[in-house]
Amino acid sequence: TVTGVIVAFSYLKVVKMIVAALAFVGVMLTFLKGERIKQIGGILCGFGLIFVGLDVMGSAFDNYPEITIFFQNLFKQVDFPLLLVVLGAVFTAIIQSSSAATGIFITMVGVGALGLDCALFLVLGSNIGTCITAVLACIGSVENAKRTALFHLSFNVIGSIVFTMIIWLFKDQAVEILQSFTSSREMQLAWFHVIFNVVTTILLLPFLKQLVTLVTKIIPDKVVRDTENRQLKYVDELLLKTPSVAVMQVKKEVQYMAEQAQENLKKSFAALNDVATEYSAEIEEREQAINFTNKAVTRFLIKLSPLVDVSDERHVGAYFHVLNDLERIGDHAENFSEIALEMQEKNLAFSEVAMQELHEMEDAVLRMFEIAAEAFEDMNSARLNELAALENQVDNMKRDLTTRHYARLAEGCCKIEHSPYFSSMVVGLERVADHLVNVGYSILNPTGSQSEAKNAEN
Structure with missing residues (x-):
């Protein structure tokens, strides 16, 4: 639309001079280093050549x-x-x-x-x-x-x-x-x-x-049940032709993977309070999708890495680590679902006090999930201190919940059969919290390390 208006003004000499200058600058930029600079040069050159061609065509009409x-x-x-x-x-x-x-x-x-x-x-x-x-x-x-x-x-x-x-x-x-x-x-x-x-x-x-x-x-979503026929939601091999766009699309794919992992985490805890078999198939299907996304996006990033410019290199490096962290969170969610299934098969159930403690720990982890996802999406470190504080809280809860569980065992309020399941849930949630810290701090340091991020800030 704007091009049409500029073309309409092209009868003015000053417009012709500006367009010619842009075309010349574009040609010069194509000889410089840097893929992005060359792309800008190509755009300016192509834009200028459109007007050169139209000017030649107009002259042909005038002369003939x-x-x-x-x-x-x-x-x-x-x-x-x-x-x-x-x-x-x-x-x-x-x-x-x-x-x-x-x-x-x-x-x-x-x-x-x-x-x-x-x-x-x-x-x-x-x-x-x-x-x-x-x-x-x-x-x-x-x-x-x-x-x-x-x-x-x-x-x-x-x-x-x-x-x-x-x-x-x-x-x-x-x-x-x-x-x-x-x-x-x-x-x-x-x-x-x-x-x-x-x-x-x-x-x-x-x-x-x-x-x-x-x-x-x-054009509905494809419903697939086998890994071979799965497709990524935002990433496609064609994006390798435009690396800067590909990096943005990879971020969207990672965010979608995080949503899937978060949903599995919620569903796996719901299975503890309900009929676990009603959730197991859904959780398993989503876990397969998470694993596929991890492998497929990792392969894509390997191809993309040599093509990106310096400003995007750090993001690509961070995405490798974030993918791994999210995949591990998905694994823990699957483990929680398996615990719920196994306990129901054995007619075991946590006491009301134990379930309340686990849900308190789950709530803290889910708050961490929201903060980490927000930081990753907005590239904003404002709430990272809150994320770190919650992670310390989860660490303390792991220690306190384990101590209270053994106290209940001694009092006879819990059965010894509950111990391996309760311990696995508590340890798993603490590890999920660690992975979420890595996701949040990946905006400051590709590995998500808090210490390295603080050193980088200093």
């Missing part, structure tokens, strides 16, 4: 009037709104750039080769054709990528259909309104492009939730 006459006659023959929309969509899909397509249409309007009334429908079609890039990119990708492409396509198609109907019915009035804005034919089409995108966004904004629901129903 017969070309202008040819296109004038051509569009007289195809002056049918739906056909023009299709032509705009197909043309944009072929060149895979709505910026270039819109720029070409604006240039042709400026030299008189294309009437504004026809150009309006071509621009509407270009907004549909530009979706082909996203559609091609999502082929063979994860569900969320496919949904994003479908959402983009649906959004633009709906907007184009609505505007096509309105412009078709009130074409003369629409042209008059645009002409009242400015006498420049280029700017008239550029403003129409701006109005289309702004109005479409405003109109469809209240219906975003419905659109998301629609694309989710069209």
Whole structure:
């Protein structure tokens, strides 16, 4: 949209000079070291070359009037709104750039080769054709990528259909309104492009939730039971082409893995109070997903590591350790579930006092989970001291709960058969707390070590 406005202003010499300077800077940047700098250079260079190409095309129209006459006659023959929309969509899909397509249409309007009334429908079609890039990119990708492409396509198609109907019915009035804005034919089409995108966004904004629901129903999540057919939720091999984006997506995948581990932790404790068999299958399935995510993302990070720049190296290193910590938390949650199953098979149950103590320790660990997840997501160390304090509290609870348990054994309030299970639960929760500290402190130090993080701060 912005490109179209700039193209419309390109008849000004100062704009041409600025664009030429950007293209020159872009070319120079491609010779420097650093992948990100080269990418910026490529963007600037490509942006500048679009305008160079449009300027050359405009000169061709000026030097060869017969070309202008040819296109004038051509569009007289195809002056049918739906056909023009299709032509705009197909043309944009072929060149895979709505910026270039819109720029070409604006240039042709400026030299008189294309009437504004026809150009309006071509621009509407270009907004549909530009979706082909996203559609091609999502082929063979994860569900969320496919949904994003479908959402983009649906959004633009709906907007184009609505505007096509309105412009078709009130074409003369629409042209008059645009002409009242400015006498420049280029700017008239550029403003129409701006109005289309702004109005479409405003109109469809209240219906975003419905659109998301629609694309989710069209492309549902794959329900798989075997590791071989599992897919990651946010990470895809195609992301290796854009390392900086890949790092962000890995973070999302790690956060999703943390949610799965946290849910298993909650369910495993629920199994102690209920029929354990009702939770075991769900916990096992989620544990398999956690293990798969750990292995798959680790393999992806190994491929990604050589490609990232210096600023992302520390994040990648931290993700290796966080994945391992979350996988171990998942293992402990699975162990708790197995304890619940085994106790119910043997008709054993903790005393009310013992269950209350375990739930107090669980609550402390779950608070740690929330703090660690928040710190990891926001990269904010403000609550890390609170996390460390809770970890010390859990350590003390482990010691106190063990002492009280043996006191109850001596008093005959608990059975000796409870001891291995109670001890395993307490020790497991304490180890989960240790892993959560590592997750939280990973934002300061890749290994999650508190001592190393404090040394780094000093």
